[in-house]
Amino acid sequence: MDNKRRKFLKIAGASVLAGIGAPAVIKLTAATPALASGHGEAPAHAPAPDAHGGHAEEAPQGVRLGMVIDLRKMNENPEMLDSAIAACIAAHNIPEFPDKKNEVKWIWKAPFENVFTDHSASHSAAKVKNFPSVALCNHCDDPPCVRACPTQATFRLEKNGIVAMDFHRCIGCRFCMAACPYGARSFNWQDPRPYIKKYNKEFPSRMKGVVEKCNFCGERLALGQEPACVEACKGTGAIVFGDLNDAKSEIRAVLDKEFTIQRKPTLGTKPSVFYIV
Amino acid sequence: MIEKTLKGKPAYWIWLAFLGMFMAIGAACYVRQYNFGLGMTGMSRDVSWGLYISQFTFLVGVAAGGVMLVLPYYIHNYKEFGRITILGEFLAIGAIVMCLLFIMADLGQPMRALNVVLHPTPNSMLFYDAIVLNGYLFLNVLCGWVILTAEKKQVKPPKWIYFFVYLSIPFAISIHTVTAMLYCGLPGRHFWLSAIIAPRFLASAFAAGPALIVVACLVLKRVAGFDAGRKAMNKLITIIIYAALLNMFFVGLEFFVGYYSNIPGHKHSLEYLFFGLEHHGHVYNNLVPFMWAFVILAFGSIAVLATPAAKKNDFVLGMGCAALFLAFWLDKGIGFVLAGFVPNGLHEITEYIPTANELGITIGVWATGFMVVTLLYKIAIGVEHEVEG
Numbered sequence: 001m002d003n004k005r006r007k008f009l010k011i012a013g014a015s016v017l018a019g020i021g022a023p024a025v026i027k028l029t030a031a032t033p034a035l036a037s038g039h040g041e042a043p044a045h046a047p048a049p050d051a052h053g054g055h056a057e058e059a060p061q062g063v064r065l066g067m068v069i070d071l072r073k074m075n076e077n078p079e080m081l082d083s084a085i086a087a088c089i090a091a092h093n094i095p096e097f098p099d100k101k102n103e104v105k106w107i108w109k110a111p112f113e114n115v116f117t118d119h120s121a122s123h124s125a126a127k128v129k130n131f132p133s134v135a136l137c138n139h140c141d142d143p144p145c146v147r148a149c150p151t152q153a154t155f156r157l158e159k160n161g162i163v164a165m166d167f168h169r170c171i172g173c174r175f176c177m178a179a180c181p182y183g184a185r186s187f188n189w190q191d192p193r194p195y196i197k198k199y200n201k202e203f204p205s206r207m208k209g210v211v212e213k214c215n216f217c218g219e220r221l222a223l224g225q226e227p228a229c230v231e232a233c234k235g236t237g238a239i240v241f242g243d244l245n246d247a248k249s250e251i252r253a254v255l256d257k258e259f260t261i262q263r264k265p266t267l268g269t270k271p272s273v274f275y276i277v
Numbered sequence: 278m279i280e281k282t283l284k285g286k287p288a289y290w291i292w293l294a295f296l297g298m299f300m301a302i303g304a305a306c307y308v309r310q311y312n313f314g315l316g317m318t319g320m321s322r323d324v325s326w327g328l329y330i331s332q333f334t335f336l337v338g339v340a341a342g343g344v345m346l347v348l349p350y351y352i353h354n355y356k357e358f359g360r361i362t363i364l365g366e367f368l369a370i371g372a373i374v375m376c377l378l379f380i381m382a383d384l385g386q387p388m389r390a391l392n393v394v395l396h397p398t399p400n401s402m403l404f405y406d407a408i409v410l411n412g413y414l415f416l417n418v419l420c421g422w423v424i425l426t427a428e429k430k431q432v433k434p435p436k437w438i439y440f441f442v443y444l445s446i447p448f449a450i451s452i453h454t455v456t457a458m459l460y461c462g463l464p465g466r467h468f469w470l471s472a473i474i475a476p477r478f479l480a481s482a483f484a485a486g487p488a489l490i491v492v493a494c495l496v497l498k499r500v501a502g503f504d505a506g507r508k509a510m511n512k513l514i515t516i517i518i519y520a521a522l523l524n525m526f527f528v529g530l531e532f533f534v535g536y537y538s539n540i541p542g543h544k545h546s547l548e549y550l551f552f553g554l555e556h557h558g559h560v561y562n563n564l565v566p567f568m569w570a571f572v573i574l575a576f577g578s579i580a581v582l583a584t585p586a587a588k589k590n591d592f593v594l595g596m597g598c599a600a601l602f603l604a605f606w607l608d609k610g611i612g613f614v615l616a617g618f619v620p621n622g623l624h625e626i627t628e629y630i631p632t633a634n635e636l637g638i639t640i641g642v643w644a645t646g647f648m649v650v651t652l653l654y655k656i657a658i659g660v661e662h663e664v665e666g
Contacts, residue, residue, distance in 0.1 A: 103322045148463070150401040
C-alpha cells in the first residue's frame with residue numbers, strides 16, 4: 001500500500017510544485033522533490049568509478065545537481081561567504097560549539113592550501129596559501145562515505161545526485177567520517193540542541209550520536225527554493241547551482257567558459273562541486 | 278561443566294573480585310558516556326576513532342591468533358598441542374567478546390546497533406566484519422564446548438564437529454583480513470591505503486595471540502597445576518618468533534614505500550608516529566614514545582625468545598612473551614588507528630588524548646575479557662584434572 005501512496009504523493013507533490021514554484025527552479029528538482037532525509041529511499045549505487053580516475057569521467061544520466069563556487073568573487077566581498085555560512089547554520093539548526101573538538105560544520109572557510117591539498121605549490125604566494133576558500137560536501141558521484149556506511153543511513157539519491165543522510169538510521173559508527181577524504185562530515189559528540197542559537201522549526205535538529213553533513217538543501221529544493229548558501233549570494237554569481245547534465249543550464253555555461261578545479265580529483269570520487277580560483 | 282567455576286582457591290576469588298571491581302568501574306563510566314554522548318571521550322571531528330576502535334583492532338588479532346594452535350593440531354595432527362588447543366579457542370572467545378563490547382562502546386547510538394542486521398549493506402566492510410566476528414565467536418563456543426564435553430566423558434568428539442573446526446580456520450583468517458579491509462579501502466587516508474595491511478595484521482596477530490597463550494600457560498602452571506608441556510611451549514616460541522619477525526619486516530616495507538617514493542602523503546603518518554610531525558612551527562609527537570617503545574620491545578623480546586634461556590627458564594619465557602604482546606599492542610592497539618587520522622583530509626593536525634572516563638571503559642572491557650577467559654580456563658582445567666583423576 002505504501003508504494004501506491006508514495007507514488008500518489010509524489011505526483012501530487014510535483015503537481016503542486018509545478019503550479020506554484022518558479023519554473024527555473026523546478027528544472028533542478030525534476031518531477032520528484034528531493035527530500036532531505038529520504039526515508040526508505042532505495043540507496044543509490046553510484047556508477048563504477050573510472051579506471052584511471054581523474055578528469056576523464058563519464059557523466060551519469062539524469063538530473064545531476066552541482067555547484068560552481070567562484071572564489072574570486074567570494075574574496076572581493078568577504079562578508080558574502082560569512083552570510084552564506086550563516087544562512088546554512090540558520091536553515092539547518094547547526095549547533096555552534098565554542099571548542100574545535102565538538103565542531104559541527106556543513107560549509108566552512110579554510111585556507112586554500114587546506115581545501116586544495118593537491119593544488120598547493122611550494123612557491124605559491126602567501127596570498128594564495130591563505131586565500132580564504134570554502135569547503136563543503138562534494139556530493140560525489142562515487143561517494144566513499146556511502147560505500148562505507150553499514151546501515152544505508154547515508155545514500156546517494158539517484159534522481160539528482162545528492163548524497164543524503166537519514167539521521168534516524170545512523171548508528172554513529174563514524175566509518176563515513178574515516179572514509180570521506182574531504183572532512184565534510186561532522187558527528188554530534190553530545191546533544192547539539194543547547195548550542196543551536198536560533199531554532200528553525202522547518203528543519204529537524206539532530207540528536208547526540210549521529211553524523212550529519214551538507215545535504216545540498218534537499219529540503220529547500222523540494223519546496224522550489226534554492227540552497228540557502230546560494231540564496232545568500234544571490235545576484236553575485238559567486239555560487240552557481242544547477243543541473244550538470246542540462247546543456248542549457250547556467251552552471252553548464254559557467255563550466256564551459258571558466259577554468260575550474262575540483263578537490264582531490266585523483267581519488268576518483270568525482271566531486272560535483274567545482275571552483276573558479 | 279559450568280559448576281567448575283564455582284569452586285576455587287581464595288586466590289581465584291580474589292582475582293575474580295579484582296576483575297569485577299574494574300568491570301564495575303567500566304560500567305559506571307559507560308553509563309556516564311551513554312547519557313552524555315561520545316563527547317565524554319577525547320575523540321574529535323578530526324580524530325573520529327580513538328582507543329575503542331584501536332583496542333578492537335588489536336583484539337581481533339588476539340582472537341585470530343588462536344588459530345596458530347588449532348591449525349597445527351587439527352590439520353597437521355601435531356599432538357603436542359592437544360592440551361592447549363582448547364586454551365586458544367577459549368582465548369578467542371574472550372577476545373571477541375571484548376571486540377564486540379568495544380564496538381558497542383564506540384557507537385553514538387548503541388540502541389540502533391541492530392540496524393546493521395536490519396539493513397544489510399553488502400558494500401560496507403563493517404557489515405562483513407559483523408558477520409565474521411559473530412561467526413567466529415559462534416564457532417569457537419561450539420567447537421570448544423563440544424570437544425571439551427567429549428573429553429569430560431572420555432569419548433571421541435563427534436565427527437560432525439570437525440566440519441566446524443576446519444571452518445573456524447578460514448574464519449580466523451577472515452576476521453583479521455576484513456578488519457584490515459575496514460582501513461585499507463579508504464581513499465584519501467594514505468597511511469591505511471596500503472595493500473600490506475591485512476598481512477601485517479595477520480603477522481602481528483599470529484605473534485601476539487600465541488604470546489598471550491604462553492603467558493596464560495605459565496600462570497596456569499603456577500596457580501592451577503596445569504602443565505602445557507615443554508615441547509608445546511617450544512613450538513609456540515618458534516611460531517611467535519617467525520610471526521613477529523614477519524610483522525617487523527612488513528612495518529619496514531611501509532617505511533620503504535613512504536621514504537623511498539618520498540611522497541609526502543605516504544610519509545606524514547609515519548613521521549607523526551616515529552619522529553613527530555612539524556606543522557606551522559609546532560611539532561606534533563605525542564605517539565613517538567609509544568612507537569619507539571614498540572620497536573625496542575619487539576626486537577628485544579624477539580632476541581630474548583630466540584635465546585636458549587627462553588626454552589629452559591619459565592621466567593625468561595614469560596617476560597619475553599609479555600613484552601612482545603605489549604609491543605604489538607603499542608603498534609596496533611595504539612599507533613595504527615590513531616595515525617590514520619593525522620593529518621586529516623585538509624592537512625590539519627589534531628592530536629588525540631583519551632579522557633579518564635574513556636580509559637575507565639577501556640579497562641572495564643579488558644577486565645570483562647579477562648573474566649570470560651578466566652572462567653572458561655577454569656572449566657577447561659577443571660575437566661583436565663578430572664579426567665586425569
